[in-house]
Amino acid sequence: MRFPVAIARFATALLDWYKEHKRDLPWRKTDNPYHVWLSEIMLQQTQVKVVTPYFLRFLSEFPTIKDLAQADLEKVLALWSGLGYYARARNLHMAAKQICEHYQGVFPADREQALSLKGVGRYTAGAVHSIAYGKPEPIVDGNIRRVMARFTGIEEPLSSSPELLWSLLARVVRDPVVRCSVSQFNQSLMELGALVCVPGNPKCGVCPIAFGCRARKRGAQGKIPVPIRPPRVEKKSFIAGVIQSKGRLLLNRNPTNGLIEGLWDLPLVQSDFKGPVSELPADFLREHGLKVKVIGELSNVRHQITFRRLLFRPILLRLEREAIEGADWRWAYMDSKQVPVPSYVRKIWALSVAHERHPSL
Numbered sequence: 001m002r003f004p005v006a007i008a009r010f011a012t013a014l015l016d017w018y019k020e021h022k023r024d025l026p027w028r029k030t031d032n033p034y035h036v037w038l039s040e041i042m043l044q045q046t047q048v049k050v051v052t053p054y055f056l057r058f059l060s061e062f063p064t065i066k067d068l069a070q071a072d073l074e075k076v077l078a079l080w081s082g083l084g085y086y087a088r089a090r091n092l093h094m095a096a097k098q099i100c101e102h103y104q105g106v107f108p109a110d111r112e113q114a115l116s117l118k119g120v121g122r123y124t125a126g127a128v129h130s131i132a133y134g135k136p137e138p139i140v141d142g143n144i145r146r147v148m149a150r151f152t153g154i155e156e157p158l159s160s161s162p163e164l165l166w167s168l169l170a171r172v173v174r175d176p177v178v179r180c181s182v183s184q185f186n187q188s189l190m191e192l193g194a195l196v197c198v199p200g201n202p203k204c205g206v207c208p209i210a211f212g213c214r215a216r217k218r219g220a221q222g223k224i225p226v227p228i229r230p231p232r233v234e235k236k237s238f239i240a241g242v243i244q245s246k247g248r249l250l251l252n253r254n255p256t257n258g259l260i261e262g263l264w265d266l267p268l269v270q271s272d273f274k275g276p277v278s279e280l281p282a283d284f285l286r287e288h289g290l291k292v293k294v295i296g297e298l299s300n301v302r303h304q305i306t307f308r309r310l311l312f313r314p315i316l317l318r319l320e321r322e323a324i325e326g327a328d329w330r331w332a333y334m335d336s337k338q339v340p341v342p343s344y345v346r347k348i349w350a351l352s353v354a355h356e357r358h359p360s361l
Contacts, residue, residue, distance in 0.1 A: 003168070004152060005212035007175040011185055017208035018188035021195065023048070026055055031183070033107035033132035034065050040127045041088050041119065045306075048194070054083050066105045069096035077262055077340035084305065084343070086263060091119025109133050122166075130173070131183045138169035139186050143193025149225035150197060153214025157226045230307070237311045240301075241267040241285055241292065242352050243319055248331040249349055250319075251341065252288060263340045264330065266314075266348065277315055285317075292317040298351040303344040314348045316355070 003010070022028070025048065027039035038058065042051045058079055062068040068076070073093055080089040095117040099105060107128055108114050114125040126137040140148075145158060148165050158164065172178055178185045196203045202221050204210050215224045243250040251264035267288045273280065277297045285292055296316040303310045332339045334349040 003172070004214055007172055008177040010151075010209055010212060011172075011175065011177045011181070013208040013211075014188040014192065015181055015184055018184060018191055022187070022191055023195075026052060028187070031132045033109075033128050035059065036132045037107055037120075037124065037128050038092070040124050041092050042083065044088060045085060046083060050083070054080070064105065065096050065099050065107070068093060069100040069105075073262060074340055075338070078338050081263070081337070081340045082343045082346070086261065088119065090262060094118040095120060107132070109135070111137070127186070130186045134183055136173040136179045136182050138166055138173050139190075140165050140169065141190060141193075143191075143197075144169075144186075144189045146199065146225055147189055147193045147197045150202070150215035150221060151209060151213050153218065153220070153224065155220070155224060155226065157228055159228050233307050233309055235309045235311070236270060237272040237313070238268045239271050239273060239280075239284065240312045240314045240348060241269075241288075241290070241317050242298065242314050242348060243267075243290075243292065243317045244352065245319075245331060247333060249334055249345075249352075251330050251332050251339070251345075253328040253330075263342055264332065264345075265342060266345055268312075273313075280315065291320040293320055296355070298348065298355055301344055301347050301351070303342075303347075310344070312344060312348065314351065316352070 025039075027035050039051070039055055042055055042058075061079055062071060062076075071093070073090065076089055076093045077086060080086060083089075098117050099107060103113065108117075109129065111125055111129065114120055114128065115122065123139055123141060126139040129135040130137045130139060145165060148154075148168065149158060152168070154161075154164065173182055173185070192207070192209070196207050204213070204216050204221060207213070207216075210216055213221075215221045241250075250267070252267045253262075253264055267285055267290060269284055269287065271284075277294050280294055283291075294315055295318050298314040298316065301312040301314065303312065330339075332341075334341075334346060
């Protein structure tokens with residue numbers, strides 16, 4: 001593919017714009033590879049405004065890769081709780097152990113070594129190497145994909161040619177102007193996609209590279225990139241058992257084969273039962289080994305995980321047998337951030353607390 005304009009002109013316009021308009025984000029205040037790596041993992045499928053407080057808290061608790069590697073996984077997950085996509089946290093923790101074991105606690109500057117780390121693909125490796133180490137490596141995320149598809153006028157689904165932009169940007173980052181400022185260049189592309197070349201209504205009037213944008217010349221900004229048909233949304237309903245005692249909530253450790261592996265959860269039963277709670281079978285939590293009595297219910301709670309839409313019907317319960325056996329059960333205070341739970345558990349807990357204070361609501 002032929003680049004629409006001189007690469008040097010394209011890069012200079014982007015770098016000048018970035019210098020003036022970049023957001024003041026904590027991970028941009030340093031070239032520490034650990035900070036860059038952590039921010040890139042947290043930012044995957046998560047908005048900047050959500051990530052920022054998590055990033056700061058995480059570094060406060062684990063200031064170095066060695067601190068992270070030595071931490072208990074449950075503590076790592078507790079700090080991650082609410083950020084979602086918990087496999088990222090587990091992979092981060094495992095990769096930190098790999099780095100300490102094989103690379104003296106420093107994120108490796110070698111590409112193949114970086115790609116050997118758990119959860120690190122070519123995007124993450126390229127981001128850390130270009131931003132922290134100044135290596136001329138391309139990166140392609142959602143923002144960059146959109147910017148470059150519009151700028152070059154690609155009128156085919158990028159899924160049909162996934163290597164197209166990677167190979168194009170591999171040539172771009174070798175240009176002398178880009179090579180000496182590759183850290184800022186890659187970040188400027190991401191920032192342009194986040195602030196100007198946005199999905200719905202791109203702000204072409206203030207775009208620094210509008211002079212060469214093929215999509216703009218054709219009036220095709222709204223059609224490029226060609227949308228990819230999203231996967232089918234899966235819907236699931238659960239009855240959630242809410243069992244309290246002395247200000248604590250009874251939690252069950254999640255099975256190790258789900259999206260929230262390693263977290264503590266309410267005892268759940270997959271069911272779309274919509275009848276009155278008085279008609280719930282007395283042994284509906286039998287798969288958890290619990291004998292309970294239904295005492296009420298709370299408002300439904302909805303939650304989405306990637307392409308899963310989950311509906312929880314929280315049922316207030318009282319244990320008929322107080323003894324809970326096994327390491328997969330615990331009583332926990334929900335005002336503590338030390339317990340790793342999915343965000344919907346905290347939503348249900350908040351409803352439970354409000355119900356206790358105002359039972360008529």
